[in-house]
Amino acid sequence: MLNTVYQLKRPRQFEVVFKKLELDGGHLLVRPTHLSICNADQRYYQGIRPDEVLRAKLPMALIHEGVGRVIYDPTGTFSAGTLVVMIPNLPVQQDPFIAENYLGSSGFCASGADGFLQEYVQALPSRVAVLPQEINLSVAAFTELVSVGYHALQRLFATAHGRMEEVAIWGDGNLGYITALLLHYLRPQARISVVGVHEEKLSYFTFVDEVLPASSLEEDFAFDHALECVGGSAAQSAISQIIAHIRPEGTIGLLGVSEEPVPVPTRMVLEKGLRIIGSSRSGREDFIGLIELYRKYPQILSYLENIVGEEFIVRDIKDIRSAFEADIHKLMGKTVLVWDE
Numbered sequence: 001m002l003n004t005v006y007q008l009k010r011p012r013q014f015e016v017v018f019k020k021l022e023l024d025g026g027h028l029l030v031r032p033t034h035l036s037i038c039n040a041d042q043r044y045y046q047g048i049r050p051d052e053v054l055r056a057k058l059p060m061a062l063i064h065e066g067v068g069r070v071i072y073d074p075t076g077t078f079s080a081g082t083l084v085v086m087i088p089n090l091p092v093q094q095d096p097f098i099a100e101n102y103l104g105s106s107g108f109c110a111s112g113a114d115g116f117l118q119e120y121v122q123a124l125p126s127r128v129a130v131l132p133q134e135i136n137l138s139v140a141a142f143t144e145l146v147s148v149g150y151h152a153l154q155r156l157f158a159t160a161h162g163r164m165e166e167v168a169i170w171g172d173g174n175l176g177y178i179t180a181l182l183l184h185y186l187r188p189q190a191r192i193s194v195v196g197v198h199e200e201k202l203s204y205f206t207f208v209d210e211v212l213p214a215s216s217l218e219e220d221f222a223f224d225h226a227l228e229c230v231g232g233s234a235a236q237s238a239i240s241q242i243i244a245h246i247r248p249e250g251t252i253g254l255l256g257v258s259e260e261p262v263p264v265p266t267r268m269v270l271e272k273g274l275r276i277i278g279s280s281r282s283g284r285e286d287f288i289g290l291i292e293l294y295r296k297y298p299q300i301l302s303y304l305e306n307i308v309g310e311e312f313i314v315r316d317i318k319d320i321r322s323a324f325e326a327d328i329h330k331l332m333g334k335t336v337l338v339w340d341e
Contacts, residue, residue, distance in 0.1 A: 004119040007059040011047030028073035034141035036065040061114035064088035065144040077125040084128035101281040149179035151286040152279035160251035170238040171229030172196025231256025251275040309333025
C-alpha cells in the first residue's frame with residue numbers, strides 16, 4: 001500500500017512523498033490523530049541546525065510527539081481502534097547497562113528517520129503504548145515530552161543522595177513546568193522552588209512551593225538537588241547559578257539542549273563534590289511508568305491542559321506550514337496538529 005509522507009525538504013519547505021508500505025506479520029499500522037511540535041522540529045524547520053546536519057538528515061518527516069489509533073495489527077497485540085502513544089526510539093539491540101535511548105545504534109523518529117508527520121506509521125508493537133481512553137488527546141499528543149521529564153527524574157532519584165527535602169528547578173518553559181509537576185507527585189514531601197525569568201510563565205506553577213526571579217536570588221537561597229530545564233544560550237547562567245547555590249554533594253540533572261558548548265565552573269563542582277547527570281529522550285519503560293502515573297494521579301492531566309497552546313486542524317501542507325509558523329511566535333504551550341479525518 002502507498003503511504004503519504006509529509007517531509008521537510010529544506011527549511012520552511014514541505015513536500016508530499018508517497019512511499020510503499022510493505023505489510024508483514026510483525027508490524028502494526030497506526031493512524032496518527034494528534035501531533036505536537038517540539039523545539040527540535042523547529043530547529044529543522046527554521047534551518048538553525050548546522051548546515052552539515054541539515055544536509056545529512058533532510059528530506060525527512062518531522063515530529064516525534066504524537067498519538068493515534070491502531071488500524072491494523074497482525075500480531076494480535078492490539079485491537080483495531082486502540083488509542084496509543086507512539087514511541088520514537090528505534091532500538092536495534094539491548095544492553096544490560098545502557099538504556100535504549102543512549103545506545104548509539106538506536107534510531108529516532110524525526111532525527112535521521114521519518115517522524116510521525118505521515119498518513120500511517122508502521123511500528124513494532126513495542127514501539128507503542130496504550131493510553132487511557134478518556135485522556136484529552138491534545139494533552140496526550142505531547143506524552144513523549146512528558147516522558148522526558150519523567151526519565152530525568154528517575155535518573156535523579158537513582159543518583160542523588162537520600163536527602164531530598166528541597167529541590168530547585170531552573171526553567172519556566174514547558175519542560176520546566178512538566179518536570180516540576182511530575183516531581184510534585186513523585187516526591188510530595190519535597191519543597192520545590194522554580195527559578196525563571198518570565199513572570200507570566202511562572203504564574204502557571206501553582207503546584208510548587210515558590211517561584212523566584214533568576215535576576216534577584218537571595219544569597220542564602222539553597223537546596224539539596226536541582227534540575228536545569230533551560231538550554232540554549234541561557235544555560236550557562238542557569239548552570240552557574242545552580243552550582244553557586246546548591247548544597248555540597250548535591251546532584252544536578254541537565255535537561256536543556258544547547259547547540260553550542262556551555263562553560264561550567266568546574267572549580268566549584270570539585271569543591272562541593274557535586275554530581276552532574278545528563279538526560280536525553282526517554283525509553284519504553286519511561287512511557288509505561290508515566291502512563292501508570294497518569295492513571296494514579298489524573299490531576300496531572302488537568303495541570304497539563306494548561307500548556308496546550310493553539311490547535312490546528314491539518315489537511316494539507318499549507319495547514320502544516322501555518323502551524324509551524326504560528327508555533328515560532330508562541331510564548332508558552334504546545335502547538336498541536338489535529339488531523340482532519
